[in-house]
Amino acid sequence: MTINFTLNGSAETVTLSDDMTPLLWVIRDILGQKGTKFGCGKAACGACTIHVNGEAVRSCSYPIKFAEGKKVVTIEGLGTLDNPHPVQQAWVEKVVPQCGYCQPGFMMATAALLEKIPNPTDEDIDKNIINICRCGTYYRMRKAIQRAAEIKANELIETSKTS
C-alpha cells in the first residue's frame, strides 16, 4: 500500500506491505526523523506524541494508513533553534529537560494544548498533559507551559501590530 502525507511540510510517499504499521516507525525508521520517541508502544507514556492535522496523536498507536493526505508535524517541525516554537523557547528558558527522552512528546502535547486553550489554567494543564516523565521534570514543565502561553500571546500581539 502506498500512502502520501506531509511530514513537517515536505511531501512524503511511503509504500508498506502492512498498512497498520504504526506511524511512529514510519517517521523514525523509514523517514529517519528520530525526535519522536518510542517509550511503550501502547499509547501509555506519550513519548511518541505528534500532531496529525493539528491534533495531538500518539503515533505508536496510529496506523500509517490513516495518515493518507494528512499533515504530520513532529518536534523537528515544531520550531528550529533560530525560530523556536513558543513551547521550545519556554522549555529552553526554564531549562526543563533532564535526560530529555520524554520531552519531545511533552512539547508536542503542550503545543496542541495551547492551540486549543491559549491560556490554560492549572486544571487544563493537569487534565491534558498526562505523558510520563521519569526524571521528574514536571515542576519546571508547568512553569514552562505557562511561560509558553505568555510568549505565544505576546507573539500574537506583535503579529497584529505589524499586520
Add this chain to the structure above:
Amino acid sequence: MNSNRIVLFVAIGLLTIMVVANSINSNGDYIPLDSLEISAADNTENFSKLMDVLTHPRCMNCHPNDNIPKQGIDRHPHYFDMARGEDDHGFKATSCNTCHQSENNPYSGVPGAPHWALAPASMGWQGLSHEQIAQRLLDKSTNGGKDHKALVEHLTQDKLVLWAWEPGVDANGNLRETPPISKEEYIQVVEEWFANGAVIPVN
C-alpha cells in the same frame, strides 16, 4: 412515569397477553398498544439477553455514571484519569482520539472504532437496574431524541456499538472478551424486542 414505555405484568400460565398501554411506533408517534400481541416469555428472554449485552463491560465501560470511562473486564477507571471532558470526547488537547482511532490497533492494543467517545452523560448506565437502563435507552429526552427505528438502527448498525463483538487485542496481545451472546443473536434480540413494542418486564 414516562409514557413511551410500557410495563408488562406477566401472568403465570398466560403465554400471550394483550397489553393496554402506550408505546411509540417506528415513526416515533405514540400509538395505543391495545392491539399488540406479545409473548411474555419471549419478550422477557429478549429483554434479559439484551441487558446481558448492555451491561457487559464492553458496552458498559463507555456508559459510566461518573464521567470516568472504565477499562477492562474488571471495569477499572481509565488510566491516567482520562474523563468525559466537555463533549464526551475527552479533554481538548488530549482527547479520546489522541490514542483511540477508528479501528482497533493490533500493535498497541488500543481499541478503536468510528466516533470513539463516551456515551452522553444522560446515557450513563453504570449502577442502574436493567429496568432503569431500558428507561434511559427508550426515553427520547435521554437517548439523544431517538425513536424506536433510530434506536434499532443504532443498536444493530452503529460500528461503535458492534465493536463489542470485535474488540481486538489488549496491551498484552490477548483477545478481549466479547458479550455473552453472538452479534447475530444480539441483532435478532434487538429487532424482536423492538418489534414487540420494546416492553420492559417488571418482576
Add this chain to the structure above:
Amino acid sequence: MGENKKVSRRKFLVRGAVGTAGVLAVGTYLFRNPIRRQILAYANSADSPYMGSGVEPLLWFELTSANKIRLYSPKVEMGQGTFTGMAQLAADELEVPIAMIKVVHAPSITGNIDSFATGGSTSIASLWMPLRELAATMREMILAAAVENLGVPKSDLKIKNGVIKVNGEQITFAELAEKISEWPEVDTPELKKISDYKIIGKSVPRVDLDDKVFGAPIFGMDVDIPNMVYGAVVRPEHIGATFITADVSKAQNMPGVLKIVEEEDFVGVIAKSFIEAENAKHAIKVTWDAPTNLQLADIENKMKVGNGKPTIIQKNGAEISDPEVQMEFTTPIGAHAQIEPNGVVANVTEEGATLYLSTQVVAITQKEVAKRLELDTEKVNIVPTFLGGGFGRRLHTPHAMQAAVMSKAVGKPVKYFFSRKEEFQHDMFRPPTHHVLKANLTDDGNIAHLQHDFSSGDVAIDSALLPSALNSFLGADVGAIRGGFCQYLNIPKIRTTSWHVELPFATSWWRSLGLLANTFAWESFMDVLAEKAGKNPVDFRLAHIQNDKSGERLCNVIKTAAEKAGYQDTVINGKAMGFAASTDAGTPCAQVVELSIVENQIKIHKVTCVLDPGLAVNPDQVRAQCEGAIIMGISASVFEKMTVKDGQLNPTIYGPYQMALLKHAPKEIEVILLQGRETPGPVGEPPLGPIGAAIANAVYRITNKRLTSMPFQEALQNM
C-alpha cells in the same frame, strides 16, 4: 611508595585539529594531590572503582578545526547534568567560554572510559580534581606550544576567552594547532583558587539543552547505521523460567524475517523492520520450564527481618528485649520504568565489533561482548550515547552481547531493544524491604536505645558491577545499607542490622538504593518517638545529632528547612506538614512536605528541600536534581508497586504501573543549597531520602494514622 612513580603520571591525549588524522600530542598528567596518588596506586593494584581504564594514553580533549574543544567524557549523561558540570570544570581552567567546549561520550576506543560505572552520584565529585588538572595541563601545553612556535616568551602570552593573546595580536587554539607537529610535555600546574573561577558555581544552562529541546537524535534508540536490520529476543514471562525448546518454523517464514538465532541461552530473530521482528518473535513458540505458583504473598513472607543473613552494621548496644516503642515498615518491589527502553545497535564485522548504546557500564559491556564473541577487548568498541534515563537500570546491559551475537550471525548491523513489557518483567528491580524498629526512651524524653533491623534483596551483592571484594561492607550489601546507618549519633546505644534475603528474581541498583526505604523507616520512627516523648519533631531530631562536622551540616539543613518552610506540627486549614532528613554519601538533606488529603487522595502542595552538597558546580542543575528526586520519590512512595501473580511480575505497562503525573507534582518546590564543605559532593540521589518519610509524617498529622507501607495511596485506601 615505589609504586607511585609508575602510576602518578598518566598520559592523556589532545587529538589534533584541522583535518589531521591521529594523535598530535601526548600530554602527561601528574596527579598533584599525594593522597590522590595513593588512592590511584591502590586503585590500580586492587582493580577497585576508578575512572581510568588502565589503557594509556587516554583521549580527553580534541581540538577541532572550528576552534572547538571536544571533551571526551568517561562518564555518561543520563539527565543528571554531568556533561554541563564537566564543561564548567574544564572551561574555567582552560580559560575558554563554555560554548567552546563540546562534551561527548568517550567511546571505549579512546581508552577514556570508566572501568566502574556512571552512578552513585559520584561523577562530578570524582572528576572535580582530575578534570580541572587535565584542563589546566592542556592550557599549559597550549601555552608552551605557543612559546615554541611563536618564538615569544611565556610572559608575553595570555589565554583569554579561548584565544591566545600575543603582544596585541591573537591566535586561536586551532590556528596554533595547525603549526604544531609535536606537542610539548608539561607538568600539571597549580590549580586556580576556587574564588577565581568564573564559570564553576554559576547556573549556566545545560550544555545539552538545545539538542533535547529540538529533537536531536542523541539517544541509543536513535542510532541508525547503513544496512541496519532489527533483532528481537524471546524472553520468558515467568520468574525462574528455564528454556527447553523453541519451535521457530512459523516465524522463519514470516515477512521480513532474515534469520533466527538459536543460542544456548536465548533465541533471537532478525528481520528487516522492528515490527516484522516483533511479529516473528511472537510467532516463536518456546517451551519453558516455568513455575507458576509464586505469589506476592510468598515474596512478602520471605522478605522479613529474621530471614536470610544478618550483618550488624552499627553496634553500640545490645538488642532491645523490652522495647517501649516498636514499629514495622515495608516497601514494595519498584521498577525503574525509564522511558527509553534498553537497546543497542551492534555492528560485528571481521575487524571487530562496534556497539552503540545507552549504558552506565561501558567497560563491563565491552568485556561481556568481547568474551561472548571471543574477541580481544580492544576489538570491541563501545560507543555510549545519551541515556533516556538511567536510574541504575543501565548498570546491566547484557543485551549488548545478544545484539552482537545476532549481528555476527546475520552479517549486518542489528538494532535490538526491549518491548515495554520486557522492560517491566525483566527489570532489575528495587528490592522490597522490611524494617523493624525498636526504642527505649529516657525519663526526660530522649532516645536511650535504638535498634533498626532491615531486610532487603540484592542491590550490590551478586552484581557484575563491583569486584566481589567491594560489593559488601563487612558482609552486608553496600547498596541495601545506603541510608541504613543511623545519622543521630547522639544516642547512647544504637544497633543496626542488615538482613540479606535472596529473592527468586533479579533486584539491583535503583536511584538512591536503600536510601528511600531506610529513610522512610528511620524518619517515620523519629516522628513516632518525638510524639511519645512529647516533643517537637524538629527539636527532637536536633537533640540527637552528634556534635561534629557532619553533625553540624545535618543540623544546618534541618534548622534551615524548618525555618524556611515555617514548619509546624499542627494541621492548619486541612493542610499539614511532614518533616524528614537523611544523610547519604556525605550529603545531608532535609525536607518539609506540605499536603492535604482530598477525597482520600494525597495532594502535595509544597516541598521545601535543603541540601548541603558542598560546592554546587551548577546550582540550577543541583536544584533540578532535587526537584526530580522529590518527584521521583513521590511517584515511588505514593503510587508505585510491582506485584507477583502466578509466577509473573506485573504490571507490564505504564498506567497499571501507576506513576506520578504532572498533576501530582507539587506546584511549589523550594530548594535551598547550603555549602558545608569546599568541594562538590553527591547530588543526584541524596534528595530522594527524606521525601517518603516526610509525606508519611504529614499524613499522620491529618489522619492520626501512620502509613507503614508504600505505596501510600494504596495504604491510605486500606486504612
